[in-house]
Amino acid sequence: MPIYIYNTLTGKKEKLTGSGEAIGIYVCGVTPYSDTHLGHARPSVVWDVIKKYLHYRGYQTFHVQNFTDIDDKIINRAQELEVDPVQLAAHYSNEYLESMDALGVARADLYPKVTEHIPDIITLIERLIERGHAYVVNGNVFYSVLSFPEYGKLSNQKIEQLQAGTRFEVDPDKKHPLDFALWKKAKPNEPAWDSPWGKGRPGWHIECSALSYKYLGPEFDFHGGGCDLIFPHHENEIAQSEGATGKPLAKYWLHNGMINLKQEKMSKSLGNIVTVKEILKAYPKELIRFFILSNHYRSELEFHDQKLDEVSRGWQRLNDCVNVLAKMVDKAKIEPEPLSGDAAALAEAIRQGEARFTAAMDDDFNTALAIGVLFDLLHQVNAYIAKLDHKASADYALYQAYQLFATLAGGIFGIIKTDEHKLSGLSEPLLDLLLELRTELRSQKHYQLADRIRDRLAELNVVIEDTPQGPRWKIRS
RNA sequence: GGCGGCAUGGCCAAGUGGUAAGGCAGAGCUCUGCAAAAGCUCGAUCCCCAGUUCGAAUCUGGGUGCCGCCUCCA
Known part of the structure; x- marks a missing residue:
């Protein structure tokens, strides 16, 4: 009996046909600047179970999950706390791994960090510039969405519609409002790396394209993450990776639903989080996993204090x-x-x-x-x-x-x-x-x-x- | 405004064309020194309206409500 998987890209359940000896899995990891919460636990437990089930069914897997350990949020938080951003990220990356261990989640095969792969990212950006998908302005590099005709295929959006909904101030350096940064010019007192375009750091999105390419190749099987990443993150990843390689990035796109607290998404920015460590003090990990697995991974999951x-x-x-x-x-x-x-x-x-x-x-x-x-x-x-x-x-x-x-x-x-x-x-x-x-x-x-x-x-x-x-x-x- | 998803008994939750899994809570019974555990029995026609069909919770159209994304987010 074959395994069927719902693919966000096609909106259908599709038969699993693994390529190669091991199934390649890339799951978008966290931006480590605060404690790991239940919303992170869900995809981790779900992917833990998916992998263990695939092993039970005789498949091998190779799972890569990144840490986006340089980002505006990290820098801001580090400035608030007056600590080094790189150390802050390292601290919360460890905290994440500890929380996952405590939940009985088997580790991924690799946890690459963005800060340790700057050369790979620069190489990828150079390639995108060569292929006409990116342009340099004042030490910044932007991706040109109009250069990628399929832009919007994952989230099923058209560029014009997306533009109409734009609610933020557009950077005047961008040629198109939806263009996004691949490389950000360094501001004073920020961590920065040398690049052909001057000192700076990678934008959000590019790290996943660079890391998945490096460790899984241009094409692999599963790409996962929360459904809140479909747009823009995964859409942009597709534009970057496929723009650079001309090959379809992942065969199956899997997105888990959110965990809600009082009918509202649990997230760091809303501040309504329940941390994994906190909840593990009161309940066994097996019960938390049971709770998560009692719902299908794609549906929303309501959480409240008495839920467990x-x-x-x-x-x-x-x-x-x-x-x-x-x-x-x-x-x-x-x-x-x-x-x-x-x-x-x-x-x-x-x-x-x-x-x-x-x-x-x-x-x-x-x-x-x-x-x-x-x-x-x-x-x-x-x-x-x-x-x-x-x-x-x-x-x-x-x-x-x-x-x-x-x-x-x-x-x-x-x-x-x-x-x-x-x-x-x-x-x-x-x-x-x-x-x-x-x-x-x-x-x-x-x-x-x-x-x-x-x-x-x-x-x-x-x-x-x-x-x-x-x-x-x-x-x- | 655009895109996506959801709406099933008191609560939670499966089910995508053939007549509603399962869990919790509740009621009764069995077992039993007591307590506990376990077993047995009992409950819904699936948000509303209109269609397609021999037949729909499941398909189509139209409503209503809720959530997510379109800005950082798992």
Whole structure:
């Protein structure tokens, strides 16, 4: 079964046909001048899952994500704080990576920085000048949008219409109001690099063209970013890259929707941000990922203070089920065996569940639907366990169920918080011993003592449940 | 003014032609020393209007409302 992806460029879902041995992915990174917020977490988690899913499907990927570490915002912020702009950017670049690590996002293969690629950028600008796409005025270099007939093809706009909506003062040096800076002449006290046009620095947009060309070549597979980047950023990237190479830049353009706070886009300029570090203090990363993946990546996502509490209950059930399975499987020696009756039915449901999960993900990475499949599966596993005899242990069907949850929910989605991680190796057998003793007490109707054990363990965040299948412990999240 | 997107039960959210996944909340029941967990049962005709079709939440046209982009933004 092929994978279909919605392509912003064509407005259609298209079949994935990977070129080369690895799928080339370029995702526009951040401008590091303040803390990483939830709006950054969304594309990162989404691309993390897309990559992990592609790996699961047998593809290899090569993922490049830039840091735009020189820019007006950085310079302004650095001046406010009276620090060096380059150091400020380096600080927030690290902060970004730390936040992503804390969210369980696998790192990109490369994180190139603009300030370390000035020569590449200059070479690209020179090429654009040679090819008649750019012109020099007073130490600035501008891209001429009229030189690129396809300008507007990604955002589906015509140059005249865009011009009509222009709401800002036009630089008198520009030949056309929509022309944009490739190279900005240095102002006093700003970081600047030497160039054929004098001291200056790169404009916004050109870095992505230069970096994607350098590390992925003139043509690659996926180009991603937030939908707020479609215009002008990605439109300008296409104009630059395709103007320079004459080849189509990316095969598939993927854009994620915004995260809204009180029905308004979360963004640094609006100041309504919730930082990743802040939210990780209150909630586990797996829950945050679950929340993000519960919506399709292209739709808007509403966030508010109670949002994670609202979704935590369902997430907890999923986790409980997987952790129960993990403990059952861990305690039994499980060999492949022919199954019959309910066990065979469960094994079949698991097979179908995997197929449905895959079908959901193949359809433009529909993680919301895929999570629905996981809940269906959860339901069948719980029903199966509920019917087990008191002392029955895991069988091969439950083993398969565990493997599947571990792979899909744990591995690809990263939404399972395993209890083992919170216990050292020694305490698990001790807990089991305690439960054993408590069971003995209960059978002798020493309920006060039994309850005391349960209460005291609860104080330690260990929850005891006396199920028909025997007592269980779990860690309260 | 232009471009793009969204509108599904109390809340969240899938579903793009064949008669509404899933989650949360709520109600009842089972199990049970208690607590918890789990299981079973119960809910919508899909913003409005008009069309196309044997058949539409899904297609077309027209409204209404909301969001994003057109300035930095994931």
